Amino acid sequence: MSTLSRAQEILGDLIGFPTISVDSNLQMIDYIKKILEKAGAEVVIHSDETGAKANLWATLGPRVDGGIVLSGHTDVVPVADQDWTSDPFEMVLKDDRLYGRGACDMKGYIACCLALIETLDAESLKRPLHCAFTYDEETACLGAQALVKELRSFPIKPKICVIGEPTGMRVIEGHKGCCEYTTHFTGLEGHGSAPDAGLNAVEYAVKYVSHLLEVREGLKSRAPENGRFDPPWTTLNVGGLHGGVAHNVIPGKAQVEWEFRPVQNADYDYVTSEVKRYVQEALLPQMQERWPDAEIITETLGEVAGLEPMDTNEARDLVLALTGENDVDVVAFATEGGLFQSIGMDVVVCGPGYIAQAHKPDEYVDVSQMAQCLDMLDGIASRLAV
Numbered sequence: 001m002s003t004l005s006r007a008q009e010i011l012g013d014l015i016g017f018p019t020i021s022v023d024s025n026l027q028m029i030d031y032i033k034k035i036l037e038k039a040g041a042e043v044v045i046h047s048d049e050t051g052a053k054a055n056l057w058a059t060l061g062p063r064v065d066g067g068i069v070l071s072g073h074t075d076v077v078p079v080a081d082q083d084w085t086s087d088p089f090e091m092v093l094k095d096d097r098l099y100g101r102g103a104c105d106m107k108g109y110i111a112c113c114l115a116l117i118e119t120l121d122a123e124s125l126k127r128p129l130h131c132a133f134t135y136d137e138e139t140a141c142l143g144a145q146a147l148v149k150e151l152r153s154f155p156i157k158p159k160i161c162v163i164g165e166p167t168g169m170r171v172i173e174g175h176k177g178c179c180e181y182t183t184h185f186t187g188l189e190g191h192g193s194a195p196d197a198g199l200n201a202v203e204y205a206v207k208y209v210s211h212l213l214e215v216r217e218g219l220k221s222r223a224p225e226n227g228r229f230d231p232p233w234t235t236l237n238v239g240g241l242h243g244g245v246a247h248n249v250i251p252g253k254a255q256v257e258w259e260f261r262p263v264q265n266a267d268y269d270y271v272t273s274e275v276k277r278y279v280q281e282a283l284l285p286q287m288q289e290r291w292p293d294a295e296i297i298t299e300t301l302g303e304v305a306g307l308e309p310m311d312t313n314e315a316r317d318l319v320l321a322l323t324g325e326n327d328v329d330v331v332a333f334a335t336e337g338g339l340f341q342s343i344g345m346d347v348v349v350c351g352p353g354y355i356a357q358a359h360k361p362d363e364y365v366d367v368s369q370m371a372q373c374l375d376m377l378d379g380i381a382s383r384l385a386v
């Protein structure tokens, strides 16, 4: 069987595991573990605190620094309310496209990694090939955060990380971060006819939103020179404002859902400190002056680090050489790349399939994209053998 046929076969098996982020990924992790161990890899499983999800870290070849990490997430987005032509958890091959949930995002890449590793002779590697397959990427990169924490204290240091998110095999060296929050306001409920007897949580939520919009304006002037993102500055979005029960009731609770996407780590510090300062020095004291039990609590749903484009990046240069691509780009979607960058690895994003198909009904990956990915992975393995 050719490596490409084997990759397709593995992809069919992986799609069969319904690893929606809220559900367990353990069956899929166990399946991957068996393949990797059979190929001679040392496999370590790190479970989350519930024990229902796990990361997989594998090492093939010698236990030395300077290895290459192939990184992918095992979870997929839900299929509820999506109109699929066929069962999303049963792979269908049609017109040289492989359909199924996760086909391009990103089980196609994981299948290619596994099929390629099956062909390798671990003894021939001079530097290690690692796999990092994580849980909960689609929610808030929780798995990768836990894995990166482990890797910090790891005795051997990999040098390069190739994240196989669907880029159509284009070479991507950067993306914005993504930080999501829900801010909860607690005031005091009362009758609408007596405004001074209550504390209107919605009104304070509105002031908070106004402040977020001011911060948003300030972000434009902070855009780095020659920034390559579109738009080149850090964006901020207010995605929801909820509160209140009836026209004549003073709302005691309100919440604001908001996010921002930093183009540089300094903007992360800027936004979080500006907002915190406003709450602690202005808004909350105003509320508590009228009602001492008033509260403003910000819940962090996820803080995914951006991948900052770097002048020197061995991962980018290697993948450019292997794919024959001339162009390097940045993308609008977030990956686990920034997390791996934060522990000193050179990171590039390059994988089979297109982001346009990800998260959609009838998600697919082209067989030709899988073939290109296998060529790249084969090149990576060859580099590790010399």
Ligand SMILES: [Zn+2]
Binding pocket: 073, 105, 106, 137, 165
């Ligand atoms: Zn993804």
